[in-house]
Every structure is written in structure tokens, then in C-alpha cells.
Amino acid sequence: MxxxxxxxxxxxxxxxxxxxxxxxxxxxxYPMEERLRRYEAHLLAKEKEAQQLQDEGRREDQAQVLPDS
Missing domain, CATH: 1.20.5 (Single alpha-helices involved in coiled-coils or other helix-helix interfaces)
Incomplete structure (x- = not known):
């Protein structure tokens, strides 16, 4: 025992x-404010990237609909 x-x-x-x-x-x-700032920056970057991809997709669609003559 x-x-x-x-x-x-x-x-x-x-x-x-x-x-x-x-x-x-x-x-x-990291302090909470620093973590929040980094997270917000990451989300903004992802949102910007998604918007760019969406814009490129629209341009490709328009190019197919209206071919150059």
C-alpha cells in the first residue's frame, strides 16, 4: 500500500x-486580437480569390457566347 x-x-x-x-x-x-486579425485577413483573401475565379468564369462564358469575328 x-x-x-x-x-x-x-x-x-x-x-x-x-x-x-x-x-x-x-x-x-497569440493574443486574441492578433488571432482575430489574422483570421479576418485570411477570410478576406479567400473571398477575393473566389471573386476572381467567379469573374474569370464569367469572362469565359461571355467569350463562348460572343465569339470574335
């Missing part, structure tokens, strides 16, 4: 040390 308690305590201590060591090496997360 004492071995179980000591083993549990030792396991907890080792896992605690590993966790604190990992957190110390990891860079801090």
Missing part, C-alpha cells in the same frame, strides 16, 4: 515536471 502511494506521488511529480518544462519551452500563444 505504501508503494502504491509513493509510486503515485512520484508519477505525479514526474508528470508535473514534464508539463512545466514543456510549457516553459513553448512560445506564448
Amino acid at each position: 505504501a508503494g502504491t502511494i509513493l509510486g503515485g506521488g512520484l508519477g505525479f511529480y514526474v508528470m508535473h515536471r514534464i508539463e512545466t518544462s514543456y510549457k516553459a519551452r513553448r512560445p506564448p500563444p
Whole structure:
């Protein structure tokens, strides 16, 4: 019984040390405002790309309907 308690305590201590060591090496997360700004920029870029593809599709459709003479 004492071995179980000591083993549990030792396991907890080792896992605690590993966790604190990992957190110390990891860079801090972006602030929420920075993450939101990056996400909005990403969405705007995707929207612009989709609009360009849609415009190109319209141009191709018009070229097929009205061929050059």
C-alpha cells in the first residue's frame, strides 16, 4: 500500500515536471486580437480569390457566347 502511494506521488511529480518544462519551452500563444486579425485577413483573401475565379468564369462564358469575328 505504501508503494502504491509513493509510486503515485512520484508519477505525479514526474508528470508535473514534464508539463512545466514543456510549457516553459513553448512560445506564448497569440493574443486574441492578433488571432482575430489574422483570421479576418485570411477570410478576406479567400473571398477575393473566389471573386476572381467567379469573374474569370464569367469572362469565359461571355467569350463562348460572343465569339470574335
